[in-house]
Amino acid sequence: MTEPLLTGAEEIAWNLADLYAAMDDPQLDADLDTCDAEAQAFQADYRGRVANLSAAELAALITRYETLNERMGRIGAFAGLNWTQNTEDPARGALMQRITERGARLSQELVFLDLELAAAPDETAAAWLADPALARWRHWLEMVRIFRPHLLSEPEEKLLSEKSVTGAAAWVRFFEEVHGAARYELDGEQLSRDQTLSKLYDQDRDLRRRAAAAVTAGLKTMQRTNTYVFNTLLADKASDDRLRSYPTWISGRNLGNQVDDRTVEALIDAVTGRYDIVARYYRLKRRLLGLDELFDYDRYAPLPAADRFYSWEQGRQIVLDAYGRFHPRMAEVAGWFFDGRWIDAPPRPGKMGGAFSHGVVPSVHPYILLNYEAKPRDVMTLAHELGHGVHQKLSGVQGVLQADTPLTTAETASVFGEMLVFQSLMAQESDPATRLGMLTGKIEDSFATAFRQISMNRFEHAMHTARREEGELTTERFSELWLATQRAMFGDSVTMTEDYGLWWSYVPHFLGTPGYVYAYAFGELLVLALYARYRQEGGDFPERYIAMLTAGGSNWPHEIVKPLGVDLTDPDFWGNGLDILEGLVAEAEQLADSLG
Ligand SMILES: [Zn+2]
Structure with missing residues (x-):
């Protein structure tokens, strides 16, 4: 076995000292104590009085609340980021758990604020929203109010929040730790899941097949655990939704996403209605690979000339150049991440x-975690x-x-x-062959974000629905739902083996953030439409784009993208992005034909 090539990323590590000097930094406990004291004082000053506050008094309250959230967010971020650097280190896990528990207690003490804001009479809320003193937080206030029909009483909210630390949140962490520690045996070596999955991108078909078999075998040893954790968290979500009167498993997520159920359904219908684009592409891929039949482990097989090595320095330069050509401000802000050691790369x-x-x-800055291996x-x-x-840094204002x-x-x-x-x-x-390789790479990435995430959303929909209607699900039932939703997307272009049935069981998004995955498709199709606008218009589009990033979450999404010429409420909107994807596939077919 040869040593892997050096990528130049080996020493690129975070400087978490911008948050705290170390795990035992006395400032950390001092800040925790300050947070506790401030939460007590905040409660004493405002609890039971929120609905009677003038706009100016409410503005003063929110300013204090922001300061407290900043301090708590900083502690939580340090504990979480520090843990991701070595999830097998018990001391890091213990610190994160301690901070999670303290944070949960703190948010229980503050829970009255959202509840009292939401419960305030409509006339009071209307007066607040119209007052210039609160203009800066107008959208935040609107958002607190939209959850009004789904909030419980204060003691109930406190109880749920406290019990979730050892309930749902504990199950998610258990799942992550089990999967973080799991090793998959491949050719006599013990590999992590990501190392094993990365072999699916290898040229060597038999290695891909063995890697897929190793993943399946590993998941099989964990299947009792995985099935139990999935069932438990699905049931937990069902009772949450029932207690909060959400009509469907996805309604709460849509509300939080600030998008109505109808828009999401239109997105899902549009994407599942164009699964033919996926099958059309994988038929081309089968031809390009010279295979009679594509199996699940062939989906990520590299096509000729797509395999290149980019050192860390090359990768950095490529990204900064491309960002800078769009708008110098983008490269400037992105540059801070490298110069300030805000990235952990290897x-x-x-x-x-x-x-x-x-x-x-x-008040600090974002941190980026990568596992950089110098591939395209x-x-x-x-x-x-x-x-x-860059988005997070700009929207900090x-x-x-x-x-x-x-x-x-x-x-x-x-x-x-x-x-x-x-x-x-x-x-x-x-070079046409290289161009074809790049184009197919882009198509596959776009498919992974648009089509694959919607097929995963269909799996989520199926399992949440089945858990609510059928009670506890067996491993086989999960696998059946998984295969059905994945096969629907590939049609006859890729053969999904029965072994692939268990592959639902390692996806953390399903547990940690139910309903998350469709947001990727939303984002992908939105970006394709935005990019088309940029190409058509040029001009001051980049300025308006930066204004959109800077706006962060200060308004409804459909309002924030409107100045860029995009109408999210138009049901035909999603078709535009899908047409662009189909165009990319057609272009790849032509390139392939020209190469013979
Ligand atoms: Zn992302």
């Missing part, structure tokens, strides 16, 4: 897999997470309560950033 034993950008709090998709992941990071966007638009900057990098790499490439 894979390490025990480190959390995948990638994310954590916004932390506006690692460059795309860098572009993706930096898109999030909205303050801690309004910086974050709902999930539906949270993926806009990340996917747009990937598009910029893709187009710039495409523009530099003239």
Whole structure:
């Protein structure tokens, strides 16, 4: 076995000292105590009086509330980020659990605020919303009010919040720890899940087949645990939804996403109605790979010339250049992440897999976690997470309560950033075979975000519905629902083996954030439409785009994208993005034909 090539990312590590010096930094406990004291004082000053406050008094309250949230967010971010660097270290896990418990107690003490704001009479709320003193937080107030029909009484909310730490949240953490520690045996080696899954991108078909078999075998040893955790969390969600009077499993998520059920249904109908684009592409891929039949483990097989090595320095340069050509401000803000050590790049034993950008709090800065292995998709992941990071950094001006966007638009900057990098790499490439490889790579990424996430949403819909109607589900029932929803997407273009049936059981999003996955498709199709606008209009589009990022979560998503010429409420809107995807597939077919 040869040593892997050095990527240059080996030493690129976070500097968490911007938050706290170390796990035992005395400032951390001092800040916790300050938070507790301030929460007590806050309660003493306001509890039971919120509905009687003038707009000016409410503005003073919110300012104090923001400061408290900033301090608590900073502590929570440190504990969480520190844990992701080594999830197998008990001390890090213990610190995170301690902070989670203290944080939950703190939010229980503050729970009265949302409840009293929501319960205030409509005339009072209307007067607040109209007052210039509260203009800065208008949307946050609107959002607190929309949950009005779904909130319980204060003692009930406190109880639910306290019990969730050892309930749903504990099950999610247990699941993550089991999967973090799991090893999959491949060719005599013990590999982590991400290491094993990465072999699905290998040229060697038999290695892909063995890697898929290793994942299935590993999941099989955990199937009792996984089935139990899924059933428990599905039931927990069902009782939450019942207690809060949400009509369907997805209604609460849609409300939080600030999008109505009808818009989401239109998105799902539009995407599932065009599954033919997926089958059309995989028939082309089968032809390009020269295979008679594509199996599930062939989906990510690299096509010729798509395999390149990008050192950390090259990856950094490519992304900053592409961002800078769109707008210099984008490259400037992205540059801070490298200069300030806000990125943790290399894979390490025990480190959390995948990638994310954590916004932390506006008074500090975001942090990005990667597992950079110098592949083309690692460059795309860098572009993706930096898109999030720039968005989070720019929207910080909205303050801690309004910086974050709902999930539906949270993926806009990340996917747009990937598009910029893709187009710039495409523009530099003239060799048709390489262009074809890049194009198919882009198509597969877009499919993973648009089509695959909707097929996962269909699985979520099926399992939540089945758990509510049929009671506890067996492993086989989960697998049946999984295969049915995945086969619907691929049609006859890819053969999903029975072994693939268990692959629902490692996806953390299903448990940690039910209903999350459709937001990716929302974001992808929105970005395709935005990118088309940018190409058509040019001009001051980049300025307006940066204004949109800076707006963060300070308004409804459909209002924030409106200045960019996009109407989210138009049911035909989603078809535009899907047409662009179909166009990419047609272009790939033509390139393939021209190569013979
Ligand atoms: Zn993302």
